[in-house]
Amino acid sequence: MSAIAVTPVDSKAERDAFIKFPWQIYRDDPAWVPPLLLERKEFLDRKKHPFYEHGDAALFLARRDDEIVGRIMASDDPNYNALHGSNVGCFGLFDCVNDSLVASALFEAAGAWLRAKGRDEIMGPIDYSTNYVCGLLVEGFQFPPTLLTAHNPPYYAALIEGFGLSKVMDFYAWWFSEPERAAMRLRRLAASLKNRVAAKIRPGNLRDFGSEATRLREIYNEAWKENWGFVPFTEKEFQFLARELKQLVVPEFTLIAEVGDEPVGFILCVPDINVALKKIDGRLTTFGIPIGLARLLYHKSRTRTARLIALGVKPKYRRGGIAEMLVLRIIEDAMIERGFTGELSMTLENNHLVNRFLAAIGAKKYKTYRIYRRAL
DSSP, X not given: OOOEEEEEOOSHHHHHHHHHTHHHHHTTOTTOOOOOHHHHHHHTOTTTOGGGGTOEEEEEEEEETTEEEEEEEEEEOHHHHHHHTOOEEEEEEEEEOSOHHHHHHHHHHHHHHHHHTTOOEEEESBSSSTTSSBOEEXXXXXXXXXXXXXXXXXXXXXXXXXXXXXXXXXXXXXXXXXXXXXXXXXXXXXXXXXXSSOOEEEEOOGGGHHHHHHHHHHHHHHHSTTSTTOOOOOHHHHHHHHHHHHTTOOGGGEEEEEETTEEEEEEEEEEOTHXXXXXXXXXXXXXXXXXXHHHHHHHHHTOOEEEEEXXXXXXXXXXXXXXXXXXXXXXXXIIITTOOEEEEEEEETTOHHHHHHHHHTTOEEEEEEEEEEEEO
């Protein structure tokens, strides 16, 4: 058997090969959604992505007989370790042929890079941090991924576990298939809670989206701080994400709850652009002609699925019915009135309160994602 060589990505050509390798793995997977190549290049650009202002990452390619057979990213986030008192690094963007030797070689390379950073544990799949795409799909392979969620072949779990990584946490994705039923239940619940806190709910202001992003970040960092794996968004990271999402945001799908002048909760739901991305194979142009862009805009306008990306309420306001009212508004305005169906993701497996709430209003758990961990 030919030797496996794992080398760091240190040129533009190798970075492009790293980005395009998934086409080899997923070419026969009908559920896969090709990423937008321009977005992937910006995500991995050390000069543009704000993660690199406080963290570091390295990319690796595995080759056998000069053929690329796998890829992996190793990342180091000092902010995460300082907050949690841990000494862990992450792996992400893992793709590999079904070969345990190739997978082990990739994990060895990522682990060696992290050890050189002084880390003694490896955790993932996590692309930079838990604020980005993370988790290995372990249930629900037949369903296409929604915007900013992972997808992978079933055999990846065996490759990861074969290297000695074990489960540390699962995340769930939920599907709203009966919005009228959910709305009926939520109306009763919201009516019983609405007088607890005098909160005003308003749509997001896209004309001043930068300021709105600052308010959302404030709520997010306060609302999620007790969650497993949390790391706060820096201001530049959140603004970077906001710029990416701005073209997708619909004011009625982004709601902010305020008590007086204080932003206390928000819900962020966007049309699932993955439905459109699936049609253009990652490219906006062909031979300089914006064919992909035209197809993207065409299918985007006809998309009737959405992803509820985030729902957060500051801890001291959580018993005031604010979350229930935010979800009710989204279901009534986005799902029932506009004819959308969609996903809410991702929820932690140990967030029993939220998981019971979603099940009670008729959502169905249809995907499970897993985070693994191992000492180096």
